[in-house]
Amino acid sequence: xxxxxxxxxxxxxxxxxxxxxxxxxxxxxxxxxxxxxxxxxxxxxxxxxxxxxxxxxxxxxxxxxxxxxxxxxxxxxxxxxxxxxxxxxxxxxxxxxxxxxxxxxxxxxxxxxxxxxxxxxxxxxxxxxxxxxxxxxxxxxxxxxxxxxxxxxxxxxxxxxxxxxxxxxxxxxxxxxxxxxxxxxxxxxxxxxxxxxxxxxxxxxxxxxxxxxxxxxxxxxxxxxxxxxxxxxxxxxxxxxxxxxxxxxxxxxxxxxxxxxxxxxxxxxxxxxxxxxxxxxxxxxxxxxxxxxxxxxxxxxxxxxxxxxxxxxxxxxxxxxxxxxxxxxxxxxxxxxxxxxxxxxxxxxxxxxxxxxxxxxxxxxxxxxxxxxxxx
Amino acid sequence: xxxxxxxxxxxxxxxxxxxxxxxxxxxxxxxxxxxxxxxxxxxxxxxxxxxxxxxxxxxxxxxxxxxxxxxxxxxxxxxxxxxxxxxxxxxxxxxxxxxxxxxxxxxxxxxxxxxxxxxxxxxxxxxxxxxxxxxxxxxxxxxxxxxxxxxxxxxxxxxxxxxxxxxxxxxxxxxxxxxxxxxxxxxxxxxxxxxxxxxxxxxxxxxxxxxxxxxxxxxxxxxxxxxxxxxxxxxxxxxxxxxxxxxxxxxxxxxxxxxxxxxxxxxxxxxxxxxxxxxxxxxxxxxxxxxxxxxxxxxxxxxxxxxxxxxxxxxxxxxxxxxxxxxxxxxxxxxxxxxxxxxxxxxxxxxxxxxxxxxxxxxxxxxxxxxxxxxxxxxxxxx
Numbered sequence: 009x010x011x012x013x014x015x016x017x018x019x020x021x022x023x024x025x026x027x028x029x030x031x032x033x034x035x036x037x038x039x040x041x042x043x044x045x046x047x048x049x050x051x052x053x054x055x056x057x058x059x060x061x062x063x064x065x066x067x068x069x070x071x072x073x074x075x076x077x078x079x080x081x082x083x084x085x086x087x088x089x090x091x092x093x094x095x096x097x098x099x100x101x102x103x104x105x106x107x108x109x110x111x112x113x114x115x116x117x118x119x120x121x122x123x124x125x126x127x128x129x130x131x132x133x134x135x136x137x138x139x140x141x142x143x144x145x146x147x148x149x150x151x152x153x154x155x156x157x158x159x160x161x162x163x164x165x166x167x168x169x170x171x172x173x174x175x176x177x178x179x180x181x182x183x184x185x186x187x188x189x190x191x192x193x194x195x196x197x198x199x200x201x202x203x204x205x206x207x208x209x210x211x212x213x214x215x216x217x218x219x220x221x222x223x224x225x226x227x228x229x230x231x232x233x234x235x236x237x238x239x240x241x242x243x244x245x246x247x248x249x250x251x252x253x254x255x256x257x258x259x260x261x262x263x264x265x266x267x268x269x270x271x272x273x274x275x276x277x278x279x280x281x282x283x284x285x286x287x288x289x290x291x292x293x294x295x296x297x298x299x300x301x302x303x304x305x306x307x308x309x310x311x312x313x314x315x316x317x318x319x320x321x322x323x324x325x326x327x328x329x330x331x332x333x334x335x336x337x338x339x340x341x342x343x344x345x346x347x348x349x350x351x352x353x354x355x356x357x358x359x360x361x362x363x364x365x366x367x368x369x370x371x372x373x374x375x376x377x378x379x380x381x382x383x384x
Numbered sequence: 385x386x387x388x389x390x391x392x393x394x395x396x397x398x399x400x401x402x403x404x405x406x407x408x409x410x411x412x413x414x415x416x417x418x419x420x421x422x423x424x425x426x427x428x429x430x431x432x433x434x435x436x437x438x439x440x441x442x443x444x445x446x447x448x449x450x451x452x453x454x455x456x457x458x459x460x461x462x463x464x465x466x467x468x469x470x471x472x473x474x475x476x477x478x479x480x481x482x483x484x485x486x487x488x489x490x491x492x493x494x495x496x497x498x499x500x501x502x503x504x505x506x507x508x509x510x511x512x513x514x515x516x517x518x519x520x521x522x523x524x525x526x527x528x529x530x531x532x533x534x535x536x537x538x539x540x541x542x543x544x545x546x547x548x549x550x551x552x553x554x555x556x557x558x559x560x561x562x563x564x565x566x567x568x569x570x571x572x573x574x575x576x577x578x579x580x581x582x583x584x585x586x587x588x589x590x591x592x593x594x595x596x597x598x599x600x601x602x603x604x605x606x607x608x609x610x611x612x613x614x615x616x617x618x619x620x621x622x623x624x625x626x627x628x629x630x631x632x633x634x635x636x637x638x639x640x641x642x643x644x645x646x647x648x649x650x651x652x653x654x655x656x657x658x659x660x661x662x663x664x665x666x667x668x669x670x671x672x673x674x675x676x677x678x679x680x681x682x683x684x685x686x687x688x689x690x691x692x693x694x695x696x697x698x699x700x701x702x703x704x705x706x707x708x709x710x711x712x713x714x715x716x717x718x719x720x721x722x723x724x725x726x727x728x729x730x731x732x733x734x735x736x737x738x739x740x741x742x743x744x745x746x747x748x749x750x751x752x753x754x755x756x757x758x759x760x761x762x763x764x765x766x767x
Contacts, residue, residue, distance in 0.1 A: 010679035011686050266762050281766040286758035293757055294696040301679040302672035320671070327672040371668075378671070379664035384648040 010304055012083070019076075020083045022060070030056060031093030033353050040094060041210035047168040048204070048212035049094040057095060058124025066105045066245075071114065072122045077311035078102075078245060082252035082303055089256020090263075092353075092360050094211060096127045098253060099164050103246035103368075104128035107173050107238050111229045113192045117171055129169035130242065131160035131200075131216055138369040140175065140239060141185050145218060147176035153225045154178070154191070156218040160202075164367065166214030167204040170195055173242070174218075179233050190235035191227045209359035244318060246368045247325040248310055251303040254328035254364050258296050258335035261357035265289070265339040272344075285342060292335055299324075299331040322377035329371040332361045391461050395468045402437045403474045404430035410473070417479050421512025422556050438477040439508035445483055448491070452499050453507030481550070482506030482513040486559050489575075489628045493616040502577070514580070516546040516560035516602060517625070524752045526561075527570050527622060531604065533562035540576065540614075542584075542607040548746070552587040552600035555580055565619050575621035578609040594738040595723075595731070630694065632747060646671065647708055651715050663711055666704075673704055692760035699753035702743035709737040 012020065030036075030053060040048055057063050065081050067073025074080075081102050088097060100121055107130070108114045120126025132140055145158025156176055166172060172193045180187030193200060199221060204212035230238050266289055269280030279285060306324035309317035336358035340347040347354045365371060407430055411417060415427050418435055426432040438444050441455060446462040448454025457465065487506055490499055505511040522529040531544025542562060552558070557579055565572030580587075584607040589597035616624045646667045654660040680697055683689035712733065713720050720737075722728040744750040758764045 009686075010675070010682045011688060266764070269764060278765050280764040283755070286762075286764050287751065287754040289762055289764065290696075290754040290757035291699075293762060294700045297696065298669075298672050298676040298700060301676035304679065305675035320675070323668055323671040323675075326668040330668075375661070375664045375668055378646075378667050379648055379660060382646040382649045382667060384651065384654055384660065384663075 010301065010308070012079075016080060016083055019080055020087075023062070023084050023087045026056075026060065027087040027091045027093055031088065031091045031095070033092050033356065037092050037094055037210055037356060041206075046204050046212065048165060048206070048210060049096060053093075054095055054127070055124040057097060057101075058122065062097065063101050063124050064118070064122035065101055066109075067118050067122055068109075071118045073118070078248055078307035079304065079311055081245075081249055082307045085249045085252040086256035086259070086300075086303075089253035089258075089360075089364075090260035092209075092257070092260070092356055096165060096168075098246060098249050099130055100126070100128040100169075102249045103130055103242045104171075104173055106245040107190060107229060107242035108192065109241075111238070112226070113229050117192065120170065126170045127165065127168055129163050129166045129172045129214075130246070131163045131166065131172050131174045132239065132243070133162045134159055135161065138366070138373050140243060141188075141236075142182045143175045143177050143188050144182040145174070145176045147178050147189055147191065147223075149178075150222065153223050153227070154189075156191075156221040156223065158218055160216040160218075162367070163202070163214045163216050165204060165212045166200075166216055167202060168212065172200060172216070173229070174200075174216075175235060175239055185236040187233050188235040188239065189232050190229040190238055191223055192229050193223055193227055207363050209356070209363045211360075211363060240318075243368055244310060244321045247321050247374070248303065248306045250364050250367055251299070251306060251321075251324035251328035254325075254332040254361065255296065255300045255303050257357055257361050257364065258292075258299065258328070258332040261332075261335045261339040261354060261361075262289070262292055262296060264354055264357075265335075265342050268343055279342075288338055288342075292331075292338055295331040295334060299328040302327045319378065319381045322374040322381065325369065326371045326374035326378065329361075329365040329374070333365060333371075336361045388460055388464060392464050392468060395465050396471075398441070399468055399472060399474060402434075403469075403472060404434055406430035407434045407475045407477075408473050411475060416475070418475075418477060418509070419480055419512055419551070419554070420478050420509025421480075421554065422510075423554055424509070424512065434475070435477045435509050442507065444478045444509065445487065445507045448487065448503065448507065452491075453504035478509045480506065480509065480512060481515055482511065485515060485628055485632060486513050488631050489559075489624050490615065492627060493575075493624050495612075497612070498577075498615065511556045512551075512554065514549050514552045514555035514558050514602075516549055516552075516558045518548045519545060520547050524749050526625075527573065529561055529563060529573065531560070531562045533564050533574060533576060533609075535564070536608075539611060540609040542576070542578070542604045542609055544604050546602040546604075547590075547599075549587070549600045549602045550598055552580070552602045553589055558585075558602070559615070561621055561625055564621075568619075570622045571619055573621040573625070574618050575615040575624040576609060577613045577615060578607065582607050582609070584608075592738070593741070594735040596735065596739070629748070630691075645674065647711060651712070654715065659711075659714055663715070666707055666711055670704060670708065673700060676700070690761055692756050695748070695753040695756040696761070698747065699744075699750050699757070702740075703750060705743050706740045709740045713737050 036050055036053060040050060061074045062084055064073030065076050069075035108117055117126060134144060147154040147156050174191045174193055176189055176191060177187055178189040200216045200218060202214040202216040204214050207213050269285060270278060272279045302324040306320040309320050339354045340358055343354050346352050406428060418431050442450055442453060443455045446455035446457040446465050450456035483506060487503060490502060517526060519529050519531060534541045557577060560576050561573055562576050563572055564574040584605040586603045587600040590599045590601060591597050647670060648663045648667050654663060680689060716733055720733040723731040723734060
């Protein structure tokens with residue numbers, strides 16, 4: 009069934025008012041952006057996420073979590089998107105948990121994630137484009153462990169993370185999916201090296217440099233050379249989650265825009281009376297419904313372990329990305345001059361969309377995946 | 385064994401015994417689809433036998449009551465029957481506007497006499513119906529229709545013209561929107577049924593850009609209609625029309641308009657990288673829309689779909705289908721522009737492509753659907 013069940017609806021009914029209140033733009037995004045916060049999110053809010061059981065949403069009950077799935081995580085993410093709430097939920101509670109699950113590292117990091125004390129980051133991209141198979145950062149065996157050399161880019165709140173999941177090449181060459189190993193690297197005084205910088209949307213990301221950086225072999229997640237499987241699991245959870253968050257961004261921006269159409273008067277009429285704007289708004293409504301359906305389908309297939317999950321994840325990420333892009337562009341345009349001001353919130357949606365769209369692969373990457381996975 | 389499982393076994397055995405082999409092969413063309421009616425020429429004995437056998441069980445309209453020629457099946461049983469027919473790839477025994485459009489309206493608004501008189505003829509394929517809605521001056525603004533229907537005491541007198549009447553030249557009867565009062569636009573319309581053989585009715589096929597003529601112009605010149613052939617109350621025909629349109633849109637949007645699944649996978653290897661990119665971009669939208677269709681059907685079942693949602697689905701699905709055929713034509717190159725060659729099966733790709741252009745016009749244009757969404761879902765003013 010592609011409708012939410014009672015439990016999922018109850019979760020939405022709990023999370024929606026919480027995010028609208030505690031995660032509101034003025035209280036979180038603008039507050040941290042305008043006060044020079046180096047993390048870009050509030051740790052107190054992250055604690056509140058933990059109190060609601062959200063940080064451990066994907067963590068099995070025996071390990072202290074809620075034992076829920078991607079569909080439930082997406083319910084939370086759509087509300088995060090709608091309110092532009094900055095938090096490490098997508099990277100830590102969704103993607104990193106999927107990377108760590110089932111490995112020895114899970115025991116080490118899950119308790120802190122459940123309690124809202126631990127933040128995790130994913131260090132996968134190296135160039136300016138998402139290309140996980142192109143992983144080139146080297147990890148060579150040395151003594152009892154490995155030594156890492158290379159660069160990582162677009163590591164979301166990387167410098168704030170207690171643990172960073174790093175994709176490194178232990179065999180083969182860039183472009184090959186075999187020979188990649190995932191490491192869970194704890195942040196200590198010696199690094200990894202790299203400070204957070206602000207992104208266009210006010211979120212923080214780091215550029216990490218590894219130079220002769222030694223790690224123990226017990227930092228390996230799963231099998232040496234077999235990192236592609238847990239990395240793909242993490243990325244697909246992150247992509248499906250980003251699709252839900254983008255749907256929320258699109259819905260939030262559009263709700264704001266439709267409200268504006270009902271208030272703003274020009275030529276002696278409400279601008280919402282103009283058919284030129286009505287049809288564009290109605291088209292947008294349809295696209296958002298379709299994007300939401302694609303994100304839900306992808307989440308359901310991930311949860312049931314269906315072999316079509318990868319295809320639908322690519323569809324959902326690409327569809328939600330382009331839908332949200334349309335929503336924020338129409339949003340700014342229909343707001344007119346006020347939409348260009350920093351004071352108005354609509355521009356914040358445009359900025360968030362741009363970053364989320366690129367995260368875990370942009371629309372062209374995923375459109376290419378749709379073609380590849382469909383066999384053409 | 386549950387009752388439903390019993391029913392499945394029964395249906396399976398009966399279908400196995402009664403569905404001719406020929407009726408389990410994929411349809412080769414329009415003529416393989418059986419429309420019934422006085423003028424119908426069966427394509428084969430198998431087509432005739434299949435219709436008769438199914439009609440006798442009431443399974444041409446499985447969920448209609450038995451009293452009216454239906455099968456009296458519960459929704460769950462009707463679903464099982466559909467599944468069992470799909471399993472042996474059985475063709476639909478009868479396709480008609482009587483089944484898909486008039487029947488549901490009669491079941492809801494018809495008198496007992498009307499139901500007893502008209503529904504069984506529809507169920508067994510004896511009478512073929514056509515729909516008289518659009519007029520030359522009333523397309524998107526359907527309620528602006530002017531076909532005059534006067535009360536002449538013992539009968540109605542109808543004068544006017546309809547257009548885009550699907551298969552009017554082959555239909556036996558018409559269900560028609562007529563103006564019984566000019567005092568109110570929506571409140572002056574009645575829903576009238578009459579025989580196409582009545583004196584004063586004439587039809588003229590319209591040649592379309594696809595080279596086909598599925599639609600007609602239909603003229604009424606002093607047509608006399610018995611008084612008991614109005615469905616619902618006089619001047620309240622708009623309610624019936626709206627119910628029927630909603631049913632039609634729901635049906636259209638539930639049919640997986642927009643085509644199903646990946647276009648690229650059906651086209652095969654695409655050498656041109658720009659075309660491949662365009663097709664992949666389309667496939668993102670097409671596969672996302674498939675998910676939406678699935679969700680919409682579940683929402684309908686759970687009665688949580690917004691009443692204006694069929695408009696969104698109709699708009700998105702038809703626009704997608706037009707895009708699909710534009711890309712198919714791009715992939716086909718000059719070969720797909722052939723109009724009468726043998727290898728193009730008499731221009732099938734081009735004719736199909738041209739046919740899709742009507743998708744976003746018929747049943748309410750895209751612009752009308754967007755207006756409905758703007759007004760009823762987004763609550764925009766004056767829409």
